[in-house]
Amino acid sequence: MNKLEKARKIIDEVDREMARLFLRRMEAARLAAEYKKENALPVYDGAREDALIAKNSEFISDADPEIRECYVQFLRKTMEVSRHYQSRLIEGMKIAYSGTEGAFAHIAAEKIFPSAEKIGYADFPEAYEAVERGECDAVVLPIENSSAGEVGTVADLLYSGTLYINGTYDLAIVQDLLTLPGADPREIKTVVSHPQALHQCEEYIRAHGYDTLEFANTALAAERVRALGDPTVAAIASEQAGKKYGLTVAARAINASSNNTTRFAILSAARNRYFGARGMDMRFILMFTVKNEAGSLAQAIDIIGKHGFNMQSLRSRPDKRLLWQYYFYVEAEGNIDSDEGEKMLAELGSCCEKLKLIGSYRHRD
Numbered sequence: 391m392n393k394l395e396k397a398r399k400i401i402d403e404v405d406r407e408m409a410r411l412f413l414r415r416m417e418a419a420r421l422a423a424e425y426k427k428e429n430a431l432p433v434y435d436g437a438r439e440d441a442l443i444a445k446n447s448e449f450i451s452d453a454d455p456e457i458r459e460c461y462v463q464f465l466r467k468t469m470e471v472s473r474h475y476q477s478r479l480i481e482g483m484k485i486a487y488s489g490t491e492g493a494f495a496h497i498a499a500e501k502i503f504p505s506a507e508k509i510g511y512a513d514f515p516e517a518y519e520a521v522e523r524g525e526c527d528a529v530v531l532p533i534e535n536s537s538a539g540e541v542g543t544v545a546d547l548l549y550s551g552t553l554y555i556n557g558t559y560d561l562a563i564v565q566d567l568l569t570l571p572g573a574d575p576r577e578i579k580t581v582v583s584h585p586q587a588l589h590q591c592e593e594y595i596r597a598h599g600y601d602t603l604e605f606a607n608t609a610l611a612a613e614r615v616r617a618l619g620d621p622t623v624a625a626i627a628s629e630q631a632g633k634k635y636g637l638t639v640a641a642r643a644i645n646a647s648s649n650n651t652t653r654f655a656i657l658s659a660a661r662n663r664y665f666g667a668r669g670m671d672m673r674f675i676l677m678f679t680v681k682n683e684a685g686s687l688a689q690a691i692d693i694i695g696k697h698g699f700n701m702q703s704l705r706s707r708p709d710k711r712l713l714w715q716y717y718f719y720v721e722a723e724g725n726i727d728s729d730e731g732e733k734m735l736a737e738l739g740s741c742c743e744k745l746k747l748i749g750s751y752r753h754r755d
Contacts, residue, residue, distance in 0.1 A: 415468070416475060423476035427483055429556045430528030430658035432502050433476045437671075437752070439469050477505045484509055486517040486526040492631030493609035498561045498654040499530040513606055518547045521659060528658040529553070535563070537647040538589045540719075544655075545707055548748050549677050549717055554661040555749030559654045565591050565626050565645040568612055568637035573621035575640040582611040583626035587645075591626055594644040600624075612637055661749055663727050673702070674726035675748035679709065679717045680741060687718065689741045697734040699724040717744070726750045 391399070426433060443465050450461055483506040487495040490510045499508050509526055511517035520526045531547075533555075534540045548555070565587055569575060580601045581588070587608050588595065595602060605611040608627035615625040616635040624640065625631070632639055664672060676694075680686035694701060700723040709715040725731060727750065738745050 415472070419472040419475050420479060422472075423479040426476065427480050427527060428658070428660045429662040430656045430660075431556055431662060432656075433473050433480060433505075439466075442469070481505050483507065483528070484526040486511055486520040486529040488512070488514050488517045488531065489607035490609045490613065492612065492628055492634040493607045494561060494563060494628060494652060495530055495532060495607070495654065496609065497628065497630060498532075498559055498652075501561070502530060502557075502559050502654075502656060503528075514541075514543045514547060518544075518551055518553065518657070521657065522552055524659075528556075528656055530559075530654050530656055532586075532652045533558070533655045534653050535586055535590065536649060536651045537645070538586050540705060541586065542707060545705075545719060546710065548657075548675075549707070549709075549719075549746070553657040553659060554747075555655045555657055555675055555751060556660075556662040557656040557751045558753065559656065560651050561654060563590070563645065563650040563652050564628065564643050565608075565650070566629050566632060566639045567594075567641040567644050568615065568625040568627055568632040568635075569640045570615065570619065570621050571636065571638050573624075573638070573640075575624075577622050578624045578640075579622040581624050581626050582614055584608050584611065587611075587626045590645040590647070590650060593646045594641075609634070655749075657749070661747075662751065664725055664750060664752075671752050672725040672750065673721060673723055673753040674731075674750040676720045676722070676738075677717055677744075677746045677748055678720075678738065678742040679715065679744045681743055686741050690718075690738055693734060693737050693741070694720065694722060697730045697737075699726075699730075699734065723753075 443462055446465055447458060447462060450458055483503065485499050485503050485506045485508050487493070487499045487508060488511055489495050496508060496510065509520070511520055514531055517529050517531065521529045531544050532541045533544050569578065578600060580603055581595060582603045582605050584607045585604050588602050588604065605614060609631040612625040612627040612631040612635045615623050616637060625637065626644065629639060678690065680690055701720055702723060703721045705719045706716045707719065709717050726747065735745065735747070
């Protein structure tokens with residue numbers, strides 16, 4: 391047997407073994423796809439893949455550098471095949487969002503779930519309830535903006551509803567002034583947009599003396615301007631919305647902050663759990679009310695810190711069911727599915743009248 395024959399014999403043996411292991415790996419990919427669909431997680435997790443490559447590369451740390459480089463390429467190709475397979479399995483996934491094509495929520499949903507069907511709803515409650523009713527598998531909703539703050543309507547849905555946050559996505563927001571084709575920007579009298587967008591652009595609006603008209607979302611505002619056919623009315627929305635409805639960009643990036651970012655939450659009926667996960671990239675969100683006793687809120691905050699969880703934000707909102715009562719929103723670093731997390735939740739029950747875990751997820755800057 392010459393060297394070539396010997397090489398081919400080894401390759402045939404290895405290929406048979408690799409085929410068996412490939413089937414095992416793809417079965418694992420199928421299970422991962424099922425879990426990601428149930429918990430509304432995106433197929434691609436770049437940090438997970440990078441960590442896997444770094445770990446698996448140690449298996450051949452003594453090999454020639456060129457072989458190690460080839461192995462890294464092999465791993466990347468294998469994971470790419472796994473992603474394609476998972477995407478095909480998840481393609482039937484339906485993602486709800488508020489608005490229509492061109493709305494920032496649609497742009498975010500497209501980036502998070504590129505292969506899923508996106509379904510637009512008239513407002514935040516309708517999109518949220520579509521998942522509660524089982525019409526959609528997940529919903530992508532904005533929870534806060536870097537300049538305009540929290541989205542109160544969504545916070546109230548989180549408090550009163552049944553869905554869980556299983557991930558977040560930061561989308562850079564660029565608000566453009568959109569007019570009818572051929573319209574003279576100097577003749578604009580009124581701008582139409584979502585209240586958050588109007589707030590983000592209030593300096594520009596004030597400087598130009600525009601009247602404002604609130605609309606359900608930015609893309610529908612662009613559609614409304616097109617339907618009105620009035621050259622004195624403009625929309626504030628994304629460039630994508632302008633293209634969809636045949637509007638012209640009269641002024642770009644009119645939002646006050648150049649670092650304008652909206653954080654979107656991915657919500658589903660099932661909660662993703664991270665047993666054994668470590669690191670400060672883990673976060674969770676709690677909502678609670680405290681007993682009407684002196685020091686109750688301070689006690690709750692102390693309990694969170696005592697168990698080693700670092701609060702990133704603490705906000706209050708009026709409880710619409712009770713006059714002059716408030717609920718509190720806490721986002722904190724750490725794994726709520728750890729032993730300390732369980733102890734913390736149990737202890738919080740002693741000073742909270744209502745305690746709700748909204749979700750846990752991996753956060754990466």
